[in-house]
Amino acid sequence: MTALSELLADKTAIKKLPSSFGLLRNLKTVSLSGCKGQSSKSWMSRFSSWILPKGSNAINLLPSSVSGLCYLTRLVLSDCNLSEGGIPIDLGSLSSLKTLNLSRNNFHNLPRCIGRLPKLNALWLSKCTSLQSITELPTSLRSLIADGCTSMERLSIQSIQKSSPFFSLARCHKLVEIQGLESLESTPSIHMEGCYNLANDFRKSLLQFLFKGDGRCASLPPDSEIPNWFSLQKIGSSISFHVPTHSVGEIQGLLVWATYTTKEESDMMIIGAPYAIIKNKTKGHQDTFVPTFYATHVTCEDNSCVWRIPLKRYQFVMESGDEIESIIVGEEIKVKKCGIHLLVNEPDVLVEYGTMVQQVDFDTASAKDGKIVCAKRVRDDNEAGTSTPNEEKFPKRLRIEFEAQE
Incomplete structure (x- = not known):
């Protein structure tokens, strides 16, 4: 087992991975999409289930520590019924992780440990319908896919340092603004179809920023008309x-x-x-x-x-x-x-x-x-x-x- 490099177990009956999982140092890819995990049976968890929406209980699919997975480059945990408490605190220590898929989960806020991932290039958060904001992204991030985050109001990209990033934010109906857009070194490629709630000031600044770009292309928010100064x-x-x-x-x-x-x-x-x-x-x-x-x-x-x-x-x-x-x-x-x-x-x-x-x-x-x-x-x-x-x-x-x- 110590030589295992890929674990592909999408939609299986796995409820909880053993603590020894964190010791599989040669793992490079782990995909557990659709594994719903096992809800915590603590008295606090049960109390929370009375006052929080159905499906928001903390899930313990992963062991409490994953720091031993030093060569892991791709981790897929989409549709696993995860909330903030279901992400190991030391996830940010995965020094080789480049792709992380957390789509269709129950986060209200992005776990802070994700911002510490030093090599993360692509982060998937599509259809995390409870997600209210995204902040503290990794500096290395090049691609953020957050389509259908229907509760998200604000996105902060101030920490991103990579050039020409890609943002897909279609159908984020409550999104008001993207903070830190002007701090990027080059123009991003960006999708904003279905973003009907953008602040007027942000719409203006978005167009100003895109028009100063370097050959990139952008899909603009709804109701964006060709400016009358287009010759x-x-x-x-x-x-x-x-x-x-x-x-x-x-x-x-x-x-x-x-x-x-x-x-x-x-x-x-x-x-x-x-x-x-x-x-x-x-x-x-x-x-x-x-x-x-x-x-x-x-x-x-x-x-x-x-x-x-x-x-x-x-x-x-x-x-x-x-x-x-x-x-x-x-x-x-x-x-x-x-x-x-x-x-x-x-x-x-x-x-x-x-x-x-x-x-x-x-x-x-x-x-x-x-x-x-x-x-x-x-x-x-x-x-x-x-x-x-x-x-x-x-x-x-x-x-x-x-x-x-x-």
């Missing part, structure tokens, strides 16, 4: 334009937005994630920009996805006068509207969602075909009046409006 918008799944002639800098990137719905009526479906195809029809080449997530949750209501595409990183050439076409593709979706905004000289896109974007102080010549209207020394209402020291925080940027080609 080019069109009904349907494709949009074409000619690269404008302008006097300041070069085009560094694209913001591509798609609003779509399911082809079939459904409250919630999981489908392949939509992707964007960008064609330079003048030069005869194209690139496909696929999200880092392979599936997404969609409803029959409007869903939105946005890409930020840095051209130099993908070596996509786009010069003045080139005809560019953007196509949004998805097997089971119907794209209702798409939009494109050009980023010039990598400006910060500081916007207030639903209001006018901060405008530019550049003089720009119109293109010969008359399809470009350039704003000249326009300021939004926040800048009107006397200047203030805060003006330094709002960089100048170029705003170019297009007419879509029919």
Whole structure:
């Protein structure tokens, strides 16, 4: 038994693992999904069962100590009727653990010991419907899957130090905000379909943060509409334009937005994630920009996805006068509207969602075909009046409006 490296016992009749389990040093994978365990028979447990909801009793499926599992990399305890008391206190000492699945359990709060796991990359908490908040995540975490945590109101990611993390938070109906989003070094990939309760201030900051990203893709909260400062918008799944002639800098990137719905009526479906195809029809080449997530949750209501595409990183050439076409593709979706905004000289896109974007102080010549209207020394209402020291925080940027080609 000491040489055992995998224990796969999903949906078996195991009630409680023996204390010697913690001594199996060569174990690398343990999967006990669906093993409901054995409820504690202590008088405190029985008293708790009278005042707590059914199914919330502490479960003693695991032994009290697991510190001997020094090579364990994957632990699956989904649907095991666990609450906070069912997680060994020394779980945080598992120095090799990379994947932990605690989905469909009865936590109200995430056990603190999980935040001490030094190498944890992926944490699954899907359908933990009693979970009210998630805090103290491991610094090493790259992926958090918490779909269907219908009681969760707040998520704190301030401790995460890894770049480009992935968060799946679909159907977290009570979620108000994600704390620490601005502290991430790079833009995450994020799912927020069905998150109807987000605070307005958080919605604004979320869009600001995503638009400063580095080629990532995000599925946005419901009712997210293409901002009116997106220079080019069109009904349907494709949009074409000619690269404008302008006097300041070069085009560094694209913001591509798609609003779509399911082809079939459904409250919630999981489908392949939509992707964007960008064609330079003048030069005869194209690139496909696929999200880092392979599936997404969609409803029959409007869903939105946005890409930020840095051209130099993908070596996509786009010069003045080139005809560019953007196509949004998805097997089971119907794209209702798409939009494109050009980023010039990598400006910060500081916007207030639903209001006018901060405008530019550049003089720009119109293109010969008359399809470009350039704003000249326009300021939004926040800048009107006397200047203030805060003006330094709002960089100048170029705003170019297009007419879509029919």
